[in-house]
Amino acid sequence: MKSTQLGEFEELVLLVIGTLNDEAYSLSIKNTLKEHTGRNPSIGALHSALNRLTKKGFLDSYEGGATKSRGGRRKRFYTLTAFGRKALDQSFELRSGLYHALPKLGLSHE
């Protein structure tokens, strides 16, 4: 299925949302990404990716209550859908399968 193909950035975003559990909203996703990968995507780019992923059905979103620090504005929280989870699994299988097929090198375990 073509639509389950994930870009590298998209895959990272999905993974981060999965790990963040109930706390996944744009800025926490951005910070976690920065922590783990050192990349710092612009929020425009991030929102654009989130939008795309939601449209493809990998993500679900709901809006939280009013907050204090954002001038009273709500946050949008994201959760992984079952389809999204499946896509991550598929991608992991694909990679690990190929990885195991790599010939072992003598010096690799020092």
Add this chain to the structure above:
Amino acid sequence: MSNLPERLPPKWMDWLLDLFCCEEEIEILRGDLYELFEERLETSGPLVAKTLFLAGVVDFFRPFAIKKLPNTKTTIMLGNYFKVTKRNLSKQKLYSSLNITGLAVGLVCFMLTFLYIQDELSYDQFHIKSDRIYRVLERFESEGVGEHSASLPFPTGPSLAADYQSHIEGMVRLFNFQSPTLTLANKEQDKAFNESRIFFADSSFLDVFDFKLLSGNRQHALDKPNSILITPTMAAKYFGNGDPIGKQLEFQAGQLLEVTGVLEDAPTNVHFQYDFIISFSSLKQWYNGSLPASWYWNPCWTYIVLKENASTNDLIKQFPAFVAKYFPEFIQSDVTLELQPLHDIHLHSKLDYEIQANSDIKSIYIFGAIAIFILFIATVNFINLSTARATKRAKEVGVRKSLGSNKSQLVTQFIFESILMTFLAVSLAFVAVAFLLPAFNQLVNKEIDLSQLLLPSHIIYGLVLSISIGLLSGFYPAFVLSSFQAVAVLKGDRLKVKGLNFRKILVIAQFAISMFLIAGTIVAIDQFRLLQDQEVGFDQEHVLMIPVIRSPMGDYYDTFRNKLLQSTRVKSITGVEEIIGAKHQVENYRFEGMERSKPFPRFHVLHDFTKTMNIELAAGRDYSRDYNTEDSLAYVINESMVKAMGWNSAEEAIGKRFYHRDELKGEIVGVVKDYNFVSKHHPIGPLVLDLTTNPRAFNLFMKYLAVRVDGENIPESIEVVENTWNSTIPDRPFDFFFLEDRLNQSYAAEQKLSKITVILSVLAISVACLGLFGLATFNIERRTKEIGLRKVLGIKTSQIMSLLSKEFSVLLLVAFLIGIPLSYLFLEQWLNGFAYRVELSPWPFMLAGALTFLIAMSTVFYHAFKASYINPVDTLKSE
């Protein structure tokens, strides 16, 4: 968290997001931006936070977040126009890029000039009371000879404030000994410097002017004697990083001053640039315990604040009575007091004893006019190219019309198109200006900040500018295009493009302006050369000027002189009151035959003045050490003085008597040939050279030593002087400048003007040529078939050239005939403002005409040449 305005991002950025962002996304996105903003405010400060906020807003300009357009007829049509414009731009890349770059270049000039003018107009505007602050001036003249002084006697300010309390709310005086530099030292760290931007100011300084006091007590910072305010830059220079408050500075090696406040660095748009402000009461120490009470000596720049409803006219009417009450009787009839609005100082004031050289409103007019000219040329290009291209769009118009488009819709389409293109050009220009600004600042000696450009008001101006230029330039082509007859175009009839005459007029105007700018530039450069290079009557080369006022040099002058003259590197030395050729003072003199004394320009000198400056004598002798006693009652005057007195010749003037303390016992001993004792902006007037050998004169009348050194090896000569100085008065820092350099600064305004006009006129003519290039390309493209036929019939290349360039030559000729007389009249007018001016000769005009002709024709010839190589088969085979 508090909701103070500075804790929120600027409103207009918020508004920008509203403009394009769709309903579903806006709350979430804005929330993110606000959260980030607050975070950044804490970590990186407001400027970074705001900039990144704006970047974030722009970053959201992505398909998912942009408002979905409602599907109405208008939006569909606009979408279609947009698409057609895009296709047209990419289909005709050459035209499009010529069109857009031409306009962008014009806009860049316009924007830079705009920023420049805005900066010039902003001088002294930021004080809250600025529209009520006036500088009091003294006109001290008899029959046009004397001075128009920006500064006043010491007691004037307080007396005015006391006598006219109903009008005057506040008063402040500034004073700096009229000295080019004064010495400050931090004894603890053994740091001593000559400072040129020190002012003594009344304690009301911070009430009148709204400079920010960064630390210290605003009300009382200047109350006590021996207090000094210091800028952060200077605090770092003298004290390093520590808190300067309470620290001490030694002034002129004899007065300890305590730092009582840190004053913001002088904003660039203030007519007096300060580094230090010292309390006025500190001055008393230098004048035997009280301030000078003389109403004759006028060294204090005096500012008054009028009460809100007070009328200046009322106050001015009282001035004659005021003069009669206080000023000494012998000058009363020659003195008039005047009021000058603070706002006028930077651009309108060219008085004697200005604190620093001001700008001139005239150059603002000139720059502004040139910028508008260039924008005009660029707009004309745009119009010309669009109309010329009209035939290419004729089919489209025909199809649209037959599908039911009416005229107004077509007009909308083409105007929309041209607004879109101008918008592109404006954006391009904004980017270019951002890149060019540092270089521009260097060129014009300003510190215009990039943030100025991104002010919301400027962005809105930019939008308004795009729309209005778009409308202006789109209107005519739209009108021409929409008038095509559908049937005629679709049947493939030959089109008679309308507006040929209008286009010709525009081309003529463009080239007339280009010629005018070239001629103007040549004349401006010529005039600048004349001011700078023409003989001044003395030799300004290789003269070191050493500021010595209020230094112990008075007591050591003879020692210093004798030591110096032992070196072969030093030719001659003298002392002078002001910079020779730049400034002078005024004093009352009464020569034999005069009823009463009158003010005349005066210049105090030491022995060897004419020898050091190579000034020729017309008659008599210079002051000499051989006649010491006699010379204490002698004057040397210049030729203009001889004329002013009505004496027939220089020889006749020798031996004429003058009054000294009401006794006719002085004698004129020499007459020097006229030299320019002030800049060539002024004609040469009468002058008295007055010998003053008293060592105490160094406190007031001897501001510089002038040393003529050997021109062969300047560095070594300077070293000789410096070493001698250090061995004579070791505790004073040595400081000097070259007379020639300083005198050239007098013409900085003209230099700037000619530099900028050169650049602007080069740009103007290149923009005009861009337009011509496009027009010529188009014209020739239209005639390829004709050329093909002619070639078959045996035309020569040269004949093709003349055929194609004929039309443009006529246009250029007409432009020449219109442009040259107009530029002659204008330049004549401009030059009349100078005391020394070049005479207009025909060659700058001929050159301007020839140059424009050459550049324009080479553009046309290039195309004609290309056209003449076309193989007729290619153009004739398709019908």
